[in-house]
Amino acid sequence: MKFNKHLQNIKTYEAGKPIELVVREYGIEPQDIVKLASNENPLGCSPKVIDAVGKILTKMSLYPDDSMISLKNALSKRYNVDSENVIIGSGSDQVIEFLIHAKAHSGSKILMNSITFAMYEIYSKHVGADVIRTSSQEHDLDEFYELYKQEKPEIIFICTPNNPTGDALDAQKIYNFLEKIDNDTLVVVDAAYMEYAIVKDAKKEINVKELIQKHSNVIYLGTFSKAYGLGGMRVGYGISEAKIIKELYKLRPPFNITTLSLEAATVALSDEEFVQKSTALNLEQMKRYEEFAKEQKIDIINSYTNFVTLSLGSNQNSTKIASQLLQNGMIVRDLSSYNMNAIRVTIGTQEQNSRFFKLVIKFL
Amino acid sequence: MKFNKHLQNIKTYEAGKPIELVVREYGIEPQDIVKLASNENPLGCSPKVIDAVGKILTKMSLYPDDSMISLKNALSKRYNVDSENVIIGSGSDQVIEFLIHAKAHSGSKILMNSITFAMYEIYSKHVGADVIRTSSQEHDLDEFYELYKQEKPEIIFICTPNNPTGDALDAQKIYNFLEKIDNDTLVVVDAAYMEYAIVKDAKKEINVKELIQKHSNVIYLGTFSKAYGLGGMRVGYGISEAKIIKELYKLRPPFNITTLSLEAATVALSDEEFVQKSTALNLEQMKRYEEFAKEQKIDIINSYTNFVTLSLGSNQNSTKIASQLLQNGMIVRDLSSYNMNAIRVTIGTQEQNSRFFKLVIKFL
Numbered sequence: 001m002k003f004n005k006h007l008q009n010i011k012t013y014e015a016g017k018p019i020e021l022v023v024r025e026y027g028i029e030p031q032d033i034v035k036l037a038s039n040e041n042p043l044g045c046s047p048k049v050i051d052a053v054g055k056i057l058t059k060m061s062l063y064p065d066d067s068m069i070s071l072k073n074a075l076s077k078r079y080n081v082d083s084e085n086v087i088i089g090s091g092s093d094q095v096i097e098f099l100i101h102a103k104a105h106s107g108s109k110i111l112m113n114s115i116t117f118a119m120y121e122i123y124s125k126h127v128g129a130d131v132i133r134t135s136s137q138e139h140d141l142d143e144f145y146e147l148y149k150q151e152k153p154e155i156i157f158i159c160t161p162n163n164p165t166g167d168a169l170d171a172q173k174i175y176n177f178l179e180k181i182d183n184d185t186l187v188v189v190d191a192a193y194m195e196y197a198i199v200k201d202a203k204k205e206i207n208v209k210e211l212i213q214k215h216s217n218v219i220y221l222g223t224f225s226k227a228y229g230l231g232g233m234r235v236g237y238g239i240s241e242a243k244i245i246k247e248l249y250k251l252r253p254p255f256n257i258t259t260l261s262l263e264a265a266t267v268a269l270s271d272e273e274f275v276q277k278s279t280a281l282n283l284e285q286m287k288r289y290e291e292f293a294k295e296q297k298i299d300i301i302n303s304y305t306n307f308v309t310l311s312l313g314s315n316q317n318s319t320k321i322a323s324q325l326l327q328n329g330m331i332v333r334d335l336s337s338y339n340m341n342a343i344r345v346t347i348g349t350q351e352q353n354s355r356f357f358k359l360v361i362k363f364l
Numbered sequence: 365m366k367f368n369k370h371l372q373n374i375k376t377y378e379a380g381k382p383i384e385l386v387v388r389e390y391g392i393e394p395q396d397i398v399k400l401a402s403n404e405n406p407l408g409c410s411p412k413v414i415d416a417v418g419k420i421l422t423k424m425s426l427y428p429d430d431s432m433i434s435l436k437n438a439l440s441k442r443y444n445v446d447s448e449n450v451i452i453g454s455g456s457d458q459v460i461e462f463l464i465h466a467k468a469h470s471g472s473k474i475l476m477n478s479i480t481f482a483m484y485e486i487y488s489k490h491v492g493a494d495v496i497r498t499s500s501q502e503h504d505l506d507e508f509y510e511l512y513k514q515e516k517p518e519i520i521f522i523c524t525p526n527n528p529t530g531d532a533l534d535a536q537k538i539y540n541f542l543e544k545i546d547n548d549t550l551v552v553v554d555a556a557y558m559e560y561a562i563v564k565d566a567k568k569e570i571n572v573k574e575l576i577q578k579h580s581n582v583i584y585l586g587t588f589s590k591a592y593g594l595g596g597m598r599v600g601y602g603i604s605e606a607k608i609i610k611e612l613y614k615l616r617p618p619f620n621i622t623t624l625s626l627e628a629a630t631v632a633l634s635d636e637e638f639v640q641k642s643t644a645l646n647l648e649q650m651k652r653y654e655e656f657a658k659e660q661k662i663d664i665i666n667s668y669t670n671f672v673t674l675s676l677g678s679n680q681n682s683t684k685i686a687s688q689l690l691q692n693g694m695i696v697r698d699l700s701s702y703n704m705n706a707i708r709v710t711i712g713t714q715e716q717n718s719r720f721f722k723l724v725i726k727f728l
Contacts, residue, residue, distance in 0.1 A: 001548055001581055003466050003611045010614040018429040035426075044425045057418055060628060061408045061593040062399075065382040090454060093617050101490065102367050119617070126465065126615060184365055217365055229425040232623030247367045250374040251490060253457050253483070258622055259596030264424060 006106065006128035013118055017331050028329045034355055036346040037331040038231065039163075039193075039307050043281065043349075045229030045264070046274035052267040053260050064259040071262055074269040075237055079208045084242040087249060088265075090256050092192055092221040092236025097123050098248040099219060099238070103186050104129040104154045111153040113139050115338050117163045117190065129154070138167045141177045148181065155186045160204070161193040164335055164344045166303030168193075170203045178215050186244075187218045192236070195227035197304035199279045200286075204304055208239055216241045226306060227275045228268040233258070235265040282306050285347045292357050296364060309335065311342045316364065318343050324363045330356060370470065370492035377482055381695050392693045398719055400710040401695040402595065403527075403557075403671050407645065407713075409593030409628070410638035416631040417624050428623040435626055438633040439601055443572045448606040451613060452629075454620050456556055456585040456600025461487050462612040463583060463602070467550050468493040468518050475517040477503050479702050481527045481554065493518070502531045505541045512545065519550045524568070525557040528699055528708045530667030532557075534567045542579050550608075551582045556600070559591035561668035563643045564650075568668055572603055580605045590670060591639045592632040597622070599629040646670050649711045656721050660728060673699065675706045680728065682707050688727045694720060 019033045044050075072083040079085075089095035096119055104110055106128035112120050114133045121131050132151050134143045139162060148156060158177075161168035174189060181187055189206065191197075197204040208220050219240035225231040235257050238248065257265075268274075289308045293300035299311035312318050318341045322334035325343075333344040345356060383397045408414075436447040443449075453459035460483055468474055470492035476484050478497045485495050496515050498507045503526060512520060522541075525532035538553060545551055553570060555561075561568040572584050583604035589595040599621050602612065621629075632638075653672045657664035663675035676682050682705045686698035697708040709720060 001467075001550065001608060001611075004469055007466060007611060007614050012614060012616070013618040015427065015430040015618045018427065018431075020429040020433075021431065024433075038427050040427065041425045044422050049424065050421045053424070054418060054421055057414045058408050060413065060417070060596050061405045063379065063382065063402050063404065063589075063595045065384045066379040067382075067385065069384075069388075090617075091619065093619075097617065102371060103365075105368055186365065225427075231427045232424050232619075234619060234622050244365060247365075247371060250371050250376060252376070253455075253461065254377040254379045255455065255457075255596075255598060258598050258625055260624055261622055 006125060010122065010125045013122055017326070019331070022326065022329065022331060026327060026329070033329040033331065034348065034352050035331040036348050036352060036356060037333045039226060039305070039346045040231045041226065041229035041278055041306070042347070042352060043229060043278050046268055046271040048271045048274070049230070049264050049267045053264050056260065056263055059259050062259055063255050064257065064262045066254050068257070068262060071266045074266050075239070078269055079239055081209055081212065081239055082242070085212060085239050085245060087238045087245050087252065088257060089236045089238065090234045091225060092190065092223045092238070093119050094256060095221055095236055095238040095248070096120065096188070098251045099186060099188065100124055100127060100129070100155065101251050102247050109151050109153040110155045110157070111144065111147055111151065112157040113159060113162060115162070115165055115340065116157065116159045120157045137165065138162070139169050141169070141173055145177065145180060148185070153185060155188060156181070157188045157190060159190045161197050161304040163192065163305065164307070164333065164338060165309050166301050166305045166307060168197045168204045168304035171206045172203070174206065178218060181217065183217050185217060187215070188221065189218060190221045192221065192223045193226055193305035194222065195275055196279050196282055196306050199283055200304050212239060212241055216243070219244060224265045224268055227278050228265070229274070229278065230264055230268060233261040233264045235261050282347050285350065285353050288353055289345070289347065296361070298364070307344050307346045309342050309344050311340070317341065321360070321363050325359060328359055330359050370489060374486060374489045377486055381690070383695070386690065386693065386695060390691060390693070397693040397695065398712065398716050399695040400712050400716060400720060401697045403590060403669070403710045404595045405590065405593035405642055405670070406711070406716060407593060407642050410632055410635040412635045413594070413628050413631045417628050420624065420627055423623050426623055427619050428621065428626045430618050432621070432626060435630045438630050439603070442633055443603055445573055445576065445603055446606070449576060449603050449609060451602045451609050451616065452621060453600045453602065454598045455589060456554065456587040456602070457483050458620060459585055459600055459602040459612070460484065460552070462615045463550060463552065464488055464491060464493070464519065465615050466611050473515050473517040474519045474521070475508065475511055475515065476521040477523060477526060479526070479529055479704065480521065480523045484521045501529065502526070503533050505533070505537055509541065509544060512549070517549060519552060520545070521552045521554060523554045525561050525668040527557065527669065528671070528697065528702060529673050530665050530669045530671060532561045532568045532668035535570045536567070538570065542582060545581065547581050549581060551579070552585065553582060554585045556585065556587045557590055557669035558586065559639055560643050560646055560670050563647055564668050576603060576605055580607070583608060588629045588632055591642050592629070593638070593642065594628055594632060597625040597628045599625050646711050649714065649717050652717055653709070653711065660725070662728070671708050671710045673706050673708050675704070681705065685724070685727050689723060692723055694723050
């Protein structure tokens with residue numbers, strides 16, 4: 001059977017290995033496995049969320065309120081925007097899918113950083129669009145601007161903080177960049193890890209209300225998967241001018257998050273204390289990684305997220321080290337598929353991080 | 365901002381009104397509202413599922429096993445196929461989305477019944493494909509064949525039992541039809557309500573293993589939203605030849621169902637007793653609707669699902685009656701958007717159905 005031609009070029013996303021797989025493949029007991037590969041919150045999620053979801057388990061048979069008004073209202077309040085400025089996705093991934101399908105098509109150009117979130121490219125290929133990448137490892141908005149003028153992309157992705165490298169742009173730099181971009185180019189500001197960035201450096205924080213009021217061509221993305229600790233519940237969102245949201249809504253399948261996810265995300269937003277606790281622990285433990293890297297003379301990218309990226313030396317091999325760690329029940333992310341000789345390690349609990357340090361030292 | 369042209373023609377799906385909306389709009393207390401609009405299971409879901417999900421609430425922070433091997437193995441066993449023949453979607457909706465995006469494109473033709481599941485058309489429009497419809501209300505496979513020869517569609521949708529009408533085809537008729545279709549036309553057999561059909565008439569049951577062994581161009585769709593009582597958890601599946609599944613996988617976003625949904629669906633498959641109880645209650649209560657329709661001289665379409673479609677007389681108006689019911693806390697589906705003067709009523713519990721009969725009689 002023949003399928004659309006552009007499918008030939010699509011590689012599927014390589015997810016962080018789940019604990020179940022390591023149990024199956026290496027016969028290690030689940031309790032002996034530490035997963036620091038998918039940037040999940042090591043504190044889990046808010047106990048209030050667990051309580052609330054536990055109380056509505058009999059509602060699993062009922063479709064969610066497809067207007068998602070409870071969650072949209074909570075997000076509007078959080079960002080001081082209107083609910084018509086908000087769209088909910090099954091992870092912010094799905095909002096990325098909507099906007100690429102809405103704006104791009106075969107032959108469109110989509111501009112993104114040399115190294116960045118893999119799903120931008122995968123969704124671009126779904127519609128047969130061409131991916132244009134900068135050359136610098138960190139986001140260099142001057143280079144973005146040069147490529148923008150030269151290539152006239154339909155969409156520009158800015159990932160701040162960036163995944164899988166962890167660096168982040170000052171908000172002011174993004175504001176200045178946006179001033180120079182024409183109104184018909186959609187600029188995506190993917191801020192999945194922003195909650196971690198702002199506790200480390202307030203200059204990274206984007207004023208979302210101002211952003212969308214000033215610019216009719218920008219969409220801000222956030223997620224409940226990281227600081228809110230709901231990676232397994234698949235809820236993210238986009239915030240933009242109402243006109244853009246209305247177009248994206250045309251591509252939203254009904255009931256695109258579960259009944260339990262809707263409740264979980266809504267309640268999660270009411271427990272900012274949990275987020276503060278999570279980001280504080282993260283910052284404290286990140287310092288241990290920074291010290292460890294210094295001691296071991298490993299390059300570490302200054303991170304504004306809940307992970308650190310350790311760039312290995314030429315006498316070390318990230319694939320080999322990740323594999324050795326895996327065989328010892330420690331799951332981290334090898335970044336060789338991003339053409340980096342580096343591993344990405346989610347910042348875990350005090351104990352998990354200690355175990356990582358102790359183990360990795362054997363293989364460095 | 366300009367968006368892709370074909371978005372102009374997309375209407376968004378109109379979901380059954382959730383109870384929350386009726387509470388907000390009409391000020392009726394939740395306990396006084398009966399929703400017979402979205403074909404949800406009135407028994408809820410299996411108690412085993414509630415137990416199992418309740419035990420893993422702390423895993424909401426963890427991404428699901430993206431291989432979904434537990435669920436794929438359980439489905440393979442259920443249908444006696446290999447796990448490489450199975451793809452999981454966020455509802456069978458999402459599998460429909462995958463296959464349209466994989467096979468169709470701007471200008472493709474997609475053939476479907478005059479009245480059928482609304483998402484086929486909506487997803488077709490997402491890629492700018494043209495929808496070809498039969499003229500007969502029930503699936504007439506002779507007419508499908510004539511249109512197939514004439515229009516050479518990329519995809520043919522057969523919905524059996526059909527939604528929102530409830531009628532179903534004998535499996536043999538589908539087998540005969542498939543013999544005449546060339547290998548490059550993808551035939552979708554959407555069997556979301558099949559669990560209800562087979563208890564009413566065994567001739568409706570499709571042998572999925574044989575179907576996909578004999579035909580390399582067919583995909584069978586099933587869901588956990590109906591008889592398994594997990595509408596709110598968004599899990600469906602497609603079963604097809606491995607080559608087709610592999611192509612569809614290229615369009616599957618990672619983690620497309622939640623961690624709790626994966627557990628819920630896997631456990632649901634192990635409790636066939638619950639499904640039997642659900643379909644038995646449904647069949648028993650359906651008889652009451654059939655008797656009621658006979659007494660009231662209302663046309664009822666012979667249903668093989670968990671809903672009945674009541675075709676109203678020319679002196680009655682489905683929109684008016686649905687609205688009157690709604691104001692009294694009874695949510696049903698007005699089918700006027702399908703150009704039918706009919707209402708679709710989910711078969712509820714004994715008590716819910718009694719309440720429907722008592723109430724609707726006032727407005728007929």
